[in-house]
Amino acid sequence: MQRRYRTIPDLKVHESAHALAFEDPALAGKLTAMGLLPGTLIEMVRAAPFGNAYYIKADGVRLALREEEASSILIDV
Amino acid sequence: MSEVREKLLNIALVGNPNCGKSTIFNQLTGLRQKTGNFPGITVEVKEGRMQLPSGRQVMLTDLPGTYSLYPTSSDEKIVASVLTNPKDAHYPNVVVYVADATHLEKHLLLLTQLLDLGLPVMMALNMSDTADEIGIKVNASVLADRLGIPVVAISGRTGANIQKLIGEIEKLFDTPTLPEKHFYPLQEVEKQVAEAVCLNFNLANAYQALLIAHHHEWLPFLSEQNQETIRAIVQDKGLASLRFQVDETLDRYDRFTPIVQEAVQRPPQFPSTPTDRIDAVATHRWWGPLLFFFVMLLVFQAIYDWSTVPMDLIEQFFADLNVWLTSILPSHWSTDLITDGILAGLSGILVFIPQIAILFLLITVLEEIGYMARVVFIFDKTMRRFGMNGRSVVSLISGGACAVPAIMSSRTIGNWKERLITTMVTPFISCSARLPVYAVLVGLAVPDKRVFWIFSWQSLTFGSMYALGVVAAFASGYLMKKVLHTRESSYLAIELPVYRMPHWRNLWLTVWEKVGAFVIGAGKIILIISMVLWALARFGPGDAMAQATLKAQQDAQTQQLNKTEAADLQAAYHLEASYAGYLGKVIEPAIRPLGYDWKIGIALIASFAAREVFVGTMSTIYSIGSSEDDFVLREKMKTARFEDSGTPVYTLATALSLLVFYALAMQCMSTIAVVKRETGSWKWALLQFSYMSLLAYLCAWLVYNVFA
Secondary structure, three states, rough: OOOEEEEHHHOOOOOOEEEHHHHHHHHEEEEEEOOOOOOOOEEEEEEOOOOOOOEEEOOOOEEEEEHHHOEEEEEEE | OOOOOOOOEEEEEOOOOOOOOHHHHHHHHHHOOOOOOOOOOOOOOOEEEOOOOOOOOOEEEEEEOOOOOOOOHHHHHHHHHHHHHOOOOOOOEEEEEEEHHHHHHHHOOHHHHHHOOOOOEEEEEEHHHHHOOOOEEEEEHHHHHHHHHOOOEEOOOOOOHHHHHHHHHHHHHHHOOOOOOOOOOOOOHHHHHHHHHHHHOOOOOOOHEEEHOOOOOOOOOOHHHHHHHHHHHHHHHHOOOHHHHHHHHHHHHHHHHHHHHHHEEOOOOOOOHHHHHHHHOOOOOOOHHHHHHHHHHHHHHHHHHOHHHHHHHHHHHHHHHHHHHHHHHOOOOHHHHHHHHHHHHHHHOOOHHHHHHHHHHHHHHHHHHHHHHHHHHHHHHHHHHOOOOOOOOHHHHHOOHHHHHHHHHHHHHHOOHHHHHHHHHHHOOOOHHHHHHHHHHHHOOOOOHHHHHHHHHHHHHHHOOOOOOHHHHHEEEHHHHHOOOOOOOOOOEOOOOOOOOOOOOHHHHHHHHHHHHHHHHHHHHHHHHHHHHHHHHHHHOOOHHHHHHHHHHHHHHHHOOHHHHHHHHHHHHHHOOOOHHHHHHHHHHHHHHHHHHHHHHHHHHHOOOOHHHHHHHHHHHHHHHOOOOOOOOOHHOOOEEEOOOOEEEEOHHHHHHHHHHHHHHHEEEEHHHHHHHHOOHHHHHHHHHHHHHHHHHHOOOOOHHHOO
16 A cells, blocks of 8 residues: 655655645644745755754755654655 | 833844844944843843934844744744733834845745734845845835835845835834734634733733733743633633644735735746855765864864964063053052052953954854854754754854853753753853963963974863863763753754855954953953952961061071062062962862962962953962063963972973863853853752862862873
8 A cells, every 4th residue: 555645754865745734733833934834845955964854945945854853744745 | 002102212123033133233233232142231132222314212122033923942932022012121112024035935924923913013125135136026015015014125234225224214113003904813712812811911902912822831921820810711712722823824824925926026946056055065974074173173273373463462562561560650559459460360361352252253154154054953963962952053162152152042942951951061161261271271381392293282282171171061961861851842943044155244243242241241350350369469367468578588588599589589478478378278278189289279269250360360479579570471380389399380280180170160150140040040050060160170180190
């Protein structure tokens, strides 16, 4: 059976997808205020040098997210 | 709510982080600003005076940058608590909202919240020049019309249209028009809560009431009884705070996004920008960390290399001044006070202005260009291992300049435990006040020989002092992580801003402000302490001083000393018989295991107020008696000997032990005060003080015994 959604860490470098929903309500408040909304196009830029964090672009805005934060954001397939 | 108070007119600058607010603040206030970054001043925000075209003076407040009135860290909370409380001293009569023209679609959320609060707002559309360059066209008049507020396109960097902005501010003062537009229509539950809060607290604005309801747990202006009342309302109506906040935010986007689409024309595609190309290296797997260490190396190299010439000049100036004053002033105790007390104390510290200025300059440059956010990203994982947050890196690096602003910068960390650990370990990082102490001691005891071609033993010792501080900070962080427990979640989620050239005006103002604060703040303490010390060293209990004179004369005769030698002997006997000597002797048994004599004891006691006092104190102690000599402290310290054994005091072992003690001990009243304020209790401040002092003592003892 195929999964209907992925999360940000599933993205390959330079791959893009649209955000669908947030699993962590507190983080959702913060991210929406920063401009990452459901529907925003997210591009994976690179992983952090020592791992555990990602550099992404959300609609042109550069953001750094931790592994847990990134994996709480559902994206389309 | 917004009646114009004639006396205290306030303007607040509000905007998202990285919108260029501080640049505009500096443009508007110049040198007429004061900072909340230094001891004694407990203002939590920056404020400065500015004059409007009519000649009216107004107070401009630079509130911390925030994305929304739903804060996640304590600096963001300041904004929400000021703007929801008309009784707050900083509550604005007029708000200037600063928005980044290149990312307008992300910068209007907070503005619509301000409009719903019913504040008289105008918009400064910043970075209009950059927007032009990359082909983004913003139609200011469409924006002004749709938002119902004045909009001025400006550039904080070039200063373009700043005068026009000031003119608009004046107009808004004269006719404080309240916003007509309201953006967010409250949902049914929110309406009920807002109405109940309005009724209970006699408020007129529903959105203000709603925000107070959301934030009642922490808003500082609510009494416990108020909180109780609101808690009951919130529970009764079932206001699930988080979900409503997100819904509100999304609804606001839906309402202002069409306005942005109408007012902004952007090129079809984002070209690959310089920021992307720089980040390909700066956040690269290998190059990123390597670049960071290279940058840090460069910073320290600059501190020592660029500062030698100005430092020599300042040192020479004070030596000349001292000689000149001694020659023209009458031989009197007041002359001694000026030359041996005040001048000795002051020169000891003013000499370090060049190094402190360079350090602050370079740290400000790293922040201004946007590099610090990348460091946060790279080292978040590392910092978490030691109980901290990526953002702690900013505090730790700033701690290299001064722990006080560094600890205050930890306010951006949302998680209590991570912020507390950052606060507790930051003072281990060698700050600029330790520089003078290191410089004197290293120069004294470590040979100036080269090793491995480029390094000298002296610079290696210096480097290891910094390394020691870093190791102590991380080890303590790890320890605290294991001891403290919290369930509060922790976030990184940080914006990596576009790289920008640093703005010379911001740099100059920051360095001016920090160095000024250092000279005045630390200068005052040093001045007082060096005067007190001078008095303590000059006078003694009962007839002790007279007897010392007598004894010195007898001994000089029996030893057949010449005039200078006799004078020095008398000076030495005097110091020993003085109050200062008495104090030093009292603590000598406690510090002898570390290799210190009672003279160092005096300096140690004085240093508990501020560690930079060490050099001034030593200068004062060693210049007592033979003030016609040159001012160079090191030479005098080199000849110092233990009185009982006659062995030199400043051996390598003593100097290293002192270095380690000063690297690790908490000797700074300002830091203790700021830790108390930021953690809200004496508990942590005292714990930190005891822990650091104990660790310093043990490590110094260990080092002395290894090298002795």
